Structures are given as structure tokens and as C-alpha cells.
Amino acid sequence: MMLYELLTGSKPHEGDTPIQAAYKHVHEDVPAPSLRASGVPSYVDALVARATARDRSQRPADASVLLHHLHRVSQALSSGVSDDEDLTQDLTPLLAAIPAPAAGSAPVEEHRVGDTSPEVWEPEELAGLADPDGDPSAEPGAGPSTAAAAAGPTRPARPASRPAPRPAGRRRWRGPVVLLLALLLASGVGLGAWWFGWARYETVPTVLGQSRASAVQELEEAGFEVDLADGVYSESVDKFHVVSSTPAPGERVLPGETVTLVLSLGVEKYPVPGLEGLTTDAARAALAEVQLELGRVKEKFSEKVESGLVIRHDPAEGKQLRPGSVVDVVVSKGRRPLNVGDWVGKDADRAQQTLERKGLVVDRSQEQYDNTVPEGFVIAQNPQGGTLFRGETVTLVVSLGPDLVTVPSVRAQGVESARQELEALGFVVETREASGYLGLGYVFSQDPSAGERIPRGSTITLTLI
Structure with a gap:
């Protein structure tokens, strides 16, 4: 009834007296809202007819069924559907069966065609209720003019088609009792619909954005069970606060139902794994496991890390x-x-400084005399060139300069004795005869003179007499 009034702005049944309105409630179906409000789809008419059918077997079995019908109509309206033949047919209540009149009986009144419920009262009884002072056997709605017309000539009655008159006492109490029962039944149905469709449900509190403890406490105090689903990352909700709930806030559900909360894990971030010592491919795979990506790859020499392995990374591990x-x-x-x-x-000193600056080790332990290489200069090296790695050794052979020996005096010695002494010192000995040579075979003079220091291997010339 309320849906009809919302759609049309008027009551479905109206009368001059409460009894007349009650009569229509009991004997007439609610008219289609589209008769008074243009633009109402046929499936909305069908929903109203189904919800207000006088035969309770034609009405929805309970509030959940009616809610299901409302959802279907709401979806059709939201989609802009102006006519849905299938939906209309599903919602339209079946017409109550109307028995065919028996032979010789009075014809069925026209207003009963299409009723969704068989008549409970005889029209004559209800007419009497509507006008207690009038003739109960008169047609409903008959006024003075009708009575006057009845006083005129009439056709002979056909006894076979008229029912036997009912006792007046029965008519006096049967109508009010049945009306009372109908009103009680309607009240009970309305109360049941209110209870099963609304009153027994509780509204789910809004706990979005609350901490876990606060949300659980509020829901449990409202009579709900609480379950926690897997958390999700959120840019806007603090960690361990409620992101969503199922059922959603504001929905009405039965007390004791379970409300599932989804808590925030905070802003989605992942720690950088340690990549030192990994190959480039292994580092890329390790980053992919935590949804990070490999950026720039820079190569650098390293004395400690093997070629092809990561030395360091930025950002550092744990960021x-x-x-x-x-x-x-x-x-x-x-x-x-x-x-x-x-x-x-x-x-050699300059060579050592340069090599050590590069990180090489210089070995100068080998020194020797050299008549051609000045003292302090490199005579030889090992390796003779090429490349080495830091910490490896370069050996330098450093010159001590010429090996100088003091020339002894061999004057007046026999030539053979003098030769032996000088050659023993590393000199080369040459002889020549003095002018006026006597053939004695003795040293008359020597060059260089005795006491001079000359390189070993130098030549000393002896003059013989």
C-alpha cells in the first residue's frame, strides 16, 4: 500500500465511510499505479499487484522473497528498461479461479472478474454493513432512486435462480467478525513483514579507518562476529587500520553474523636485498623477487672481487x-x-718510485759492477716489460759502476812474474821493449803507474829491458 501511495500520491481504496473503504480493501484488488501515474512500467504494476494480492498464496512467501523482487525491479529501473515482458510475467499474480455459474443461478457480478481472491462475503451482506438501515437484499450502492424504481412494475421473479433467504441474525454478526478477522490478519502480515524484512536485522557499523582493536571492539559490542582476511597494501590507510569490511558498513544483517575485516599493511615497500658477490643475472632475479628492477650497471676494476660479480649497489641493502x-x-x-x-x-731510484706508486713491489737486492752502466742505474729487470697486477714484484739489477782495482808496482820484476800478478787482479797485460833493449827480460816501467785505481779488465802495458 505504501509503495502505491509513493508512486501515485493517493490511497488505493477510498470511500465515503470507513466501512466502504474496508469493503474495497477486502473485495477489490489494488489498481495498477500506471492508471493514475503515467510513466510507471508494467513490471512495477505487477510488483504492486503481487505484493497486495488478496489471496495470500499469490503474495511473496516472506520478506526475503519480496526483497528479491524489489532488487529485480530496481535493477531494471537503474538500467532504464521501460518494459520487460519476462519480468512482468514473473511478478504478475495468477488470477483466482472463477467458477462458472450453475444452470439457473444468478450471473457472476461483473466487478468480480479478475479478482485475485474469491469473495468471502456476499455482496448483499456487505451492502447491509455499508448501509445498516437499508434493505440488505438491495444491490450494493442502491440509493433512494433505486428503491423508488423498485416500487414500480417488476417482472415476475424466478424462484429457481434466487437463493433461500438467510436468517437476519446471522447477517448481523457474521460481517463484523469476518471484517475483524481480516483486519487482524492484515496486521499480522504487516507485523511479520516488518519483523522479517527489517526489525530483526542490525546495521553493520562503520569501522573503516579505525585501528584493529577499536574496530573489533565496536563490532563485537554490536553483536557481530569478527574475522580478519589477508591484509592489503594501502597508500591512504595507516598500517593495521581497517581498509574494508564485508558486509559493507550500513548493510543490515542478522545479529551474530560474521563481519570480515581487511587491514592495511601500510604503503607497499620492499627491502633491497644484498647483491654483493652476485652476477648481473642473479642480481636481476633477486630484485625481481621483491618487485624491484635492475638499473644502471657500471663496471670497475677491483683487486678483491672476481670479474663479473657485483662490488656494491645503490640504494644499499635493507633500504x-x-x-x-x-x-x-x-x-x-x-x-x-x-x-x-x-x-x-x-x-733505479726513479724506477722504484714509479713502480711502487702503481702498487708493484720492487726488489733491488741484486747489484753488480758494470763498466758500461753508471752506478745507480738499472743493468737488467725482470719481467722485462708487459703488465703485472697490484702487489706483484719487479726485480731490478742495479749497477755499482766500474769495478776499480789499485794497480800494483811490478818494476824490476821478471816479465812472467809481473804478468801473473797483474792478470790475477783482472788486468790485461801487454809488453813492449824499451829502446836500447838488453834482452834481460825485466820490467823497466809500467803504464798506468803503480797506485792508480782503474777498472778491472783494463790493460796495463809493461816496458822491458
Whole structure:
């Protein structure tokens, strides 16, 4: 009834007296809202007819069924459907069966065609209720003019088609009792619909954005069970606060139902894993596992990390990053090769400083005399060139200069004795005869003179007499 009034702005049944309105409630179906309000779809007419059918077997079995019908009509209206033949047919109540009149009986009144419920009262009885002072056997709605017309000539009655008159006492109490029962039944149906369709349900409180403890406490105090679903990441809801609930806030459900809460895990971030010592491919796979990406790859020589492995990365391990962030890495090219160079014939001190600055170790333990290489210069080196790695050794042979020996005096010695002594010191001995040579075979003079220091291997010339 309320739906009809909302659609049309008027009551479905009206009369001059309450009894007349009650008569229509009992004997007439609610008219289609589209008769008074244009634009009402046929399936809405059918919903009203189904919900107000006088035969309770034609009405929805309970509030949940009526709610289901309302959802279907609401969806059709939201979709802009102006006519849905299937929906209209589903909602339209079946017409109550009207028995065919028996032979010789009075014809069925026209207003009963299409009723969804058989008549409970005889029209004559209800007419008497509507006008207690009038003739109960008169047609409903008959006024003075009708009575006057009845006083005129009439056709002979056909006894076979008229029912036997009913006792007046029965008519006096039967109508009010049945009306009372109908009103009680209608009240009971309305109360049941209100209870099963609304009153027994509770509204789910709004706990969105609340902390877990606060939300659980509020729901349990409202009579609901609480379950926690897997958390989700959220940019707007603080960690361990409620992101959503099922059923949603404001929905009406039975007390004791379970409300499932989804808590926030906070802003979605992942820690950077340790990548040191991994290959580039392994580092990329490790980052992908935490939804991060490999960024720039820079190569650098390293004395400690094997070639092809990650030396370091930025951001460092443990830094919290959002999904899709990049991590740059520095990959080892292996040990840096160092150029040794050629230092033979060059100053040994300068060679040592340069090589040690590169990180090489210099070994100068080998020294020797050299008549051609000045003192302090490199006579030889090992390796003779090429490259080495940091910490490897370069050996330098450093010159002590010429090996100087003091020339002894061999004057007046026999030539053979003098030769032996000088050759023993490493000199080369040459002889020549003095002018006026006597053939004695003794040393008359020597060059260089005795006491001079000359390189070993130098030549000493002896003059013989």
C-alpha cells in the first residue's frame, strides 16, 4: 500500500465511510499505479499487484522473497528498461479461479472478474454493513432512486435462480467478525513483514579507518562476529587500520553474523636485498623477487672481487623501496693490469718510485759492477716489460759502476812474474821493449803507474829491458 501511495500520491481504496473503504480493501484488488501515474512500467504494476494480492498464496512467501523482487525491479529501473515482458510475467499474480455459474443461478457480478481472491462475503451482506438501515437484499450502492424504481412494475421473479433467504441474525454478526478477522490478519502480515524484512536485522557499523582493536571492539559490542582476511597494501590507510569490511558498513544483517575485516599493511615497500658477490643475472632475479628492477650497471676494476660479480649497489641493502624502483650496481672488471715499462739503463731510484706508486713491489737486492752502466742505474729487470697486477714484484739489477782495482808496482820484476800478478787482479797485460833493449827480460816501467785505481779488465802495458 505504501509503495502505491509513493508512486501515485493517493490511497488505493477510498470511500465515503470507513466501512466502504474496508469493503474495497477486502473485495477489490489494488489498481495498477500506471492508471493514475503515467510513466510507471508494467513490471512495477505487477510488483504492486503481487505484493497486495488478496489471496495470500499469490503474495511473496516472506520478506526475503519480496526483497528479491524489489532488487529485480530496481535493477531494471537503474538500467532504464521501460518494459520487460519476462519480468512482468514473473511478478504478475495468477488470477483466482472463477467458477462458472450453475444452470439457473444468478450471473457472476461483473466487478468480480479478475479478482485475485474469491469473495468471502456476499455482496448483499456487505451492502447491509455499508448501509445498516437499508434493505440488505438491495444491490450494493442502491440509493433512494433505486428503491423508488423498485416500487414500480417488476417482472415476475424466478424462484429457481434466487437463493433461500438467510436468517437476519446471522447477517448481523457474521460481517463484523469476518471484517475483524481480516483486519487482524492484515496486521499480522504487516507485523511479520516488518519483523522479517527489517526489525530483526542490525546495521553493520562503520569501522573503516579505525585501528584493529577499536574496530573489533565496536563490532563485537554490536553483536557481530569478527574475522580478519589477508591484509592489503594501502597508500591512504595507516598500517593495521581497517581498509574494508564485508558486509559493507550500513548493510543490515542478522545479529551474530560474521563481519570480515581487511587491514592495511601500510604503503607497499620492499627491502633491497644484498647483491654483493652476485652476477648481473642473479642480481636481476633477486630484485625481481621483491618487485624491484635492475638499473644502471657500471663496471670497475677491483683487486678483491672476481670479474663479473657485483662490488656494491645503490640504494644499499635493507633500504625500503616501492615496487618498480630501480637499484644501480657496480660490477667488477677484475684486477687492473699495471704497465711495468722498460727501466734498463735508467735511474733505479726513479724506477722504484714509479713502480711502487702503481702498487708493484720492487726488489733491488741484486747489484753488480758494470763498466758500461753508471752506478745507480738499472743493468737488467725482470719481467722485462708487459703488465703485472697490484702487489706483484719487479726485480731490478742495479749497477755499482766500474769495478776499480789499485794497480800494483811490478818494476824490476821478471816479465812472467809481473804478468801473473797483474792478470790475477783482472788486468790485461801487454809488453813492449824499451829502446836500447838488453834482452834481460825485466820490467823497466809500467803504464798506468803503480797506485792508480782503474777498472778491472783494463790493460796495463809493461816496458822491458
